Amino acid sequence: MLRNTSSGALPTAFRPRGPFSSQSGDVTYVNAEAVVREFHEALARSSDMAVAVAAITALTSVIRSSSASTVMGLEKELKDAANALQRCNDTAISLKAGCDLFLRYTTRTSALELDNFAMVKKKLIERGRHFADTSKRARAAIAEQGQRFIRSGFTVLCHGYSRVALAVLRKAVAAGTQFNVIVTEGRPDETGITTARALKDSGVPTSLVLDSGVGYVMEKVDMVLVGAEAVVENGGVINKLGTYQIAIAARAHSVPLYVAAESYKFARLYPLSQRDLPLERKQIDFGPLLPPQVAVDNPSRDFTPPAYISLLFTDLGVLTPAAVSDELIQLYS
Template structure:
């Protein structure tokens, strides 16, 4: 069952202030500062802090844009913020979680009631609120970890996927109080599962790396699956690192709980019906390139290994067994995946709400249906 939803989003989309500002409120006309302010550079600088997630970095970047804005009306201000959000979106390969943060902040600015006598005072208050929200949002992972702790029992065996800061924090907290063991997938092609494995192992948690293709093999031995999120969408479904969907399907078939951990600033008003409705999908994904010339009938397929965490392509060569004249012999075989081949694969996928058991968030433990209700309340004004 879902924890009762809070009626007031913590970002302050609703308030007890007496009245909302009119979109026609004005101050002295000045030229726009948005052309002088590089919102993308600010966004990149903020992301250098490992503790700040993509949507939160977008909120902070738009807060700085607001601080530098010379807009004289709410209409002009919202237009500048939408323009800044569009710049961030177009210059980011995967803009899903970024869009969630931008959407939340712009809705906050649009709906924020106030008691200010001037528009400049309102902008100052909005900047203050944005900075305060970001500071508070850094505590969300700990709140979520505490909620998840109640579902982790002694000697639990947990399967996780790729790299998620909130999942790592939940596992580290559980390790302090209980005995747990963790299976971590590689999460090819970026190989972020290796990073998770190294962090958990360094903390003394018994871990084992699992091939992405071995998830079904290991599923019967785990108690539940715990994953992070790029975004939780309006349907209650999950967008996360590619491979999450097949993991959820296998967990459902094995009757294992599939839990998602997500900060509320990752809740996104998006309603995909399939993988091909995601903003990240484009025609080249999983398309068949036209061969430049006819190739020989010899074996040309190249299985991949994960590149390093930095994203470089592995060029490792391994002696693989092959059959020759009825005997098993070894022959050199290039194990690599070209950048073009990687680009033809999705980086994220969509997991349907019926495959998700619960969503742990800073606003409570929600069913997928509860996420939909929360989003409606958040953006209702």
Template sequence: MTRDQSDADAAVSADGNADVDADADVDVDVDRDISPAVVETADDIAAMRTRGAATIADAAADALAIQADQSEADSASEFRRQLRAAAKTLYETRPTAVSLPNALRYVLRGMEGETVTELRTTTITRADEFRADLEQAQTKLGEIGANRLRDGDVVMTHCHSTDALSCIEAALEDGKEIEAIVKETRPRKQGHITARQLREWDVPVTLVVDNAARRYLDDADHVLVGADSIAADGSVVNKIGTSGLAVNARERGVPVMVAAQTIKLHPDTMTGHTVEIEMRDETEVLSSGDRTAILAEAGADDSPDASDDGLTVENPAFDVTPPRHVDAIVTERGQFPPESIVTLMRELFGETTGEPWEA
């Protein structure tokens, strides 16, 4: 399956996810025993029709439950093989959000039994348990995060994070008035999803382009963002632009709060591994028409070898914010200074992990 997808237009669709081209579908090397529902889920994650670290984890766990339910394996070993193959297909969609492998690992570790029937039941039960825990964790995290928000506060957001929004929702339920400055978040304009959700809750929203963020930080009491992965040293991997925002916030004295369920903690980073940053297709940044227009006046080499035209577009989806620019990581287990998050990671994951399908 390819990781670079062609999502020509970053408009926001009615279901809250960024629209993607129909041709953004991925080439899946399909094992014929993998359920079509798993393949569809993998395609949706890769093309970002299903997006957001928590939502991806939920969809992946659901897909494994469907695989378990629909499997026609005639032996326990064949059932296990199919589940592992399904997990691998899901895993290979996008590389950065650790919630995906954490979800797969959690479900596969619950796959227990000697017969196909037992394996099926335990896997489905485990997936259901995971999904229920995920929802509860987000609610709990929101209640904790809301304690940092005071009545009348203005929050600046980046991208769209259900964990971050959970904090605002809980503050509103506590009767606090909250306003938001919402960064557009190029290239996919996922700030529009945040703006729409906040307006549904009747929160006053000021939408700004990313380049205006520093100017509007003077009006903000908090920067509130989510996370795709959190490393053992407390670094926060989140949507591209988060690190620059955090540096500016620190300079302006605005606290930076990261809302992240513990499923965003990246266990491999405890043993020195780094988090892979997803590079996405250039058409999210520059359409082929705009590319042609830029090069038209330049007397560019009109050879059919387009890679030789001297114009390179880079489109990293995420960046890394060092712990010194983060004030608090809010999880369902409490809020932590970033430097102490490793203690929680050891408690939750132990010291070692393997690939999810080696669980």
């Protein structure tokens, strides 16, 4: 199984002693509460802030405020801070992928070989900021790539609430493309209603369909556009529950399915079935008519195999599912 089974308890190395870290003898301690607080404040500053980018922002602050006096100490602080962030939600795949990529990018550099530690720290801060800035620009790059696939008169089917998918649609509107969108309801958290509201505000003709009505409307659809919680090693995606069945219906009707996803969501996971996904459930209330003896199975996400995906719109370019593994190797090498 791929689930992170780490406990929520903070080990000794996470004792709070300063803004982000403090040093006692040769041991550097990370203030987990401060790191997590910085993460939540970054999310609160903007409703468009992605979870992974908020984590990257918090980790950059750890470098800037580090009390470590050696490269090894600084690397340990970053790893401890990343672990603290992942404990916020140990099933959040994009959070873990963002932390892993940030650690790879900042610590795999020739700057670590410099004799002057102050210069090493300066270079790492620069790399951290560059990574954060690049991640923030990813959505705009994807929107530019993806909007070219939306033609005038198209009907686009969307599922769930994805900021990057919305960015693609808004970019197409800005380019003067006339199209309409069908949005699934997105139970149990009504993400489709949130998406429909955002599209209405952007002037896009939008209709809402029940999640169970996807097969019924698919014959009217020209393309499916979804986001992703994670893009995995074989080119498949993990996304909101229902994405897989939409992909099956799209393929049956020869409708292309496109995925919009930032490269910091590329995760080193290789699920072979739905059972391999980190388990996360959404609360749902069926009311008093459902007998209490009836079990409710309410996973929040599913896995769509690469065979059902036409293309992925990413900040690395427009990729086929087969190209994802090569990009993952480069990102993590």
